[in-house]
Amino acid sequence: MKTFYITTPIYYPSANLHIGHAYCTTIADAIARYKRLDGFDVFFLTGSDEHGQKIQRSAQAQGKSPLEYVDPIVESFKDLWTKFHISNDDFIRTSEPRHEKVVQEIFRRIQANGDIYKGEYTGLYCTPCESYWTELQLDENGCCPDCHRPVEKVSEEAYFFRLSKYADKLLQHIEEHPEFIVPTSRRNEMINFIRRGLEDLCISRTSFDWGIPVPDDPRHVIYVWFDAVINYITPLIHNEDMKRFWPADIHLVGKEIVRFHTIIWPAMLMAAGLPLPKQIYGHGWLVTDTGKMSKSVGNVVDPVLLVEEFGADAIRYFLLREITLGLDGNFSRDALIARINADLANDLGNLLHRTLNMIGKFQQGTLLPATDGTELDQSFRAQALDTVREYRRLMDDVQLSDAVKVVWKFIGRANKYIDETMPWKLAKDPAQRQQLANVLYNLAESLRIVSVLIEPFMPDTAQKIRAQLNVTSKPKLDDAQTFGLLEANHVVGKPEQLFPRILTDK
Ligand code: ME8
Numbered sequence: 001m002k003t004f005y006i007t008t009p010i011y012y013p014s015a016n017l018h019i020g021h022a023y024c025t026t027i028a029d030a031i032a033r034y035k036r037l038d039g040f041d042v043f044f045l046t047g048s049d050e051h052g053q054k055i056q057r058s059a060q061a062q063g064k065s066p067l068e069y070v071d072p073i074v075e076s077f078k079d080l081w082t083k084f085h086i087s088n089d090d091f092i093r094t095s096e097p098r099h100e101k102v103v104q105e106i107f108r109r110i111q112a113n114g115d116i117y118k119g120e121y122t123g124l125y126c127t128p129c130e131s132y133w134t135e136l137q138l139d140e141n142g143c144c145p146d147c148h149r150p151v152e153k154v155s156e157e158a159y160f161f162r163l164s165k166y167a168d169k170l171l172q173h174i175e176e177h178p179e180f181i182v183p184t185s186r187r188n189e190m191i192n193f194i195r196r197g198l199e200d201l202c203i204s205r206t207s208f209d210w211g212i213p214v215p216d217d218p219r220h221v222i223y224v225w226f227d228a229v230i231n232y233i234t235p236l237i238h239n240e241d242m243k244r245f246w247p248a249d250i251h252l253v254g255k256e257i258v259r260f261h262t263i264i265w266p267a268m269l270m271a272a273g274l275p276l277p278k279q280i281y282g283h284g285w286l287v288t289d290t291g292k293m294s295k296s297v298g299n300v301v302d303p304v305l306l307v308e309e310f311g312a313d314a315i316r317y318f319l320l321r322e323i324t325l326g327l328d329g330n331f332s333r334d335a336l337i338a339r340i341n342a343d344l345a346n347d348l349g350n351l352l353h354r355t356l357n358m359i360g361k362f363q364q365g366t367l368l369p370a371t372d373g374t375e376l377d378q379s380f381r382a383q384a385l386d387t388v389r390e391y392r393r394l395m396d397d398v399q400l401s402d403a404v405k406v407v408w409k410f411i412g413r414a415n416k417y418i419d420e421t422m423p424w425k426l427a428k429d430p431a432q433r434q435q436l437a438n439v440l441y442n443l444a445e446s447l448r449i450v451s452v453l454i455e456p457f458m459p460d461t462a463q464k465i466r467a468q469l470n471v472t473s474k475p476k477l478d479d480a481q482t483f484g485l486l487e488a489n490h491v492v493g494k495p496e497q498l499f500p501r502i503l504t505d506k
Helices: 019-037 053-061 066-083 097-112 163-176 184-195 224-232 241-245 255-272 303-310 312-322 333-363 375-396 400-421 430-453 459-469
Strands: 003-011 041-048 090-093 116-126 131-133 152-161 217-222 250-254 280-283 286-288
Touching: 003 019, 003 224, 003 241, 019 041, 019 250, 019 280, 019 286, 019 303, 019 312, 019 400, 041 066, 041 224, 041 241, 053 066, 066 090, 066 303, 097 116, 097 224, 097 255, 152 217, 152 255, 163 184, 163 255, 184 255, 217 224, 224 255, 250 255, 255 280, 303 312, 312 333, 312 400, 312 459, 333 400, 333 430, 333 459, 375 400, 375 430, 400 430, 430 459
Parallel strands: 003 041, 003 250, 041 090, 250 280
Antiparallel strands: 116 131, 116 152
């Protein structure tokens, strides 16, 4: 069986998640669901990144142990993913014993290969980002180049990973595998970064203890990024799944952490003698008028409130449709409401409602045997199948927003087909009964196909459409590639509203 392995980053339980995090997980979920529709055996992993000084300090500030502090936050992550219909197959917490064991094994393996050594570290550390920087990398104010907050000078005995040794091998790999880092802009950034030279990486700390101890030297805890990236193999390495799913097909990550995933992680895998992931996809940020959505800026949108107000599928639709993967995208409430009203309530909702309503009114809810029909009917059916082909091409190429647009173009076409064929007129003329049956059959079939195509984007809505059409099978991509699977004499259900229109003051 063909397999597919996709991951999201594991999120820091340092604050509540915002809609920017939900964006990343929704993309991964849509890809995972598409692959399942296409018959792949899919493994989809997400989780929480729980170690490090930042978490330890936040816990202390609340008089809690780190675990007492993170446990409820991690539960809230899991609740959020359930609310968003996220279909992850596993959820990894880096505080779990299974993960600690694997991190220590990988540490030992790299150490045995001679690529971990003990030395003295003096450097600049950004605690919020859990990142070490060199003088050269700091921003113009001498602060962290990512979050622009002050860095701390630290000096301590530490373990180092011989990252410098892997610069040439990494460059060669990136050059020989153009698909390894996407989009190209990120790939070029990484090539330039490596060309400037890689320094060995400090991978242990002694100034705090909330982390995974270095094997045989527990005064040191392992650097949180070294620990975190290993999560991607933790659930696999000790069972058959390693053969089935590794190397990962896609690590989906935000653009600011592409460096960890395309330089440090691959070098660690090389040092441990393991194959590299096939692709790292760096997506853009969700921004508002006040910049990247982030807690420190105070412009975050709470995904729980948003789901309660609009439902998960509407938000998923908006995120997937509105933002081109790889680029930054704007999030605004007005734009969300405009999409819900135009695309969901109007285009999709009306198509379903009108179709089922007419089948109920003119044929007592039953589809009748269809014939080839007119040229218009034939071209409409051909368009449905062209849509499926184009959708597959785009989804296979991870162009999610274009794939959504292609489906909605067809939904628009189907609404126009109703206006052109005017079934209410055909129903008045007994000589047009066959033509009426053809039109209504074609519309019901189109909706069945649409219900398959939108499953990755809006799983709940896809299911509601199928229930109203009275289709009980599980959605499969193969079933969207054939026009005419609904049986003649199939009885459809009654129309129910999919998305209410949202009234605004305007
Ligand atoms: O970086 N728009 O965790 P994290 C889009 N623990 N994506 C956003 C975003 C926004 N406004 N804000 C955050 C970490 N993200 C590490 C990962 S992986 C081994 C360790 C995305 O909770 C961000 O780009 O800070 C990143 O990919 C993810 O949320 C996790 O961020």
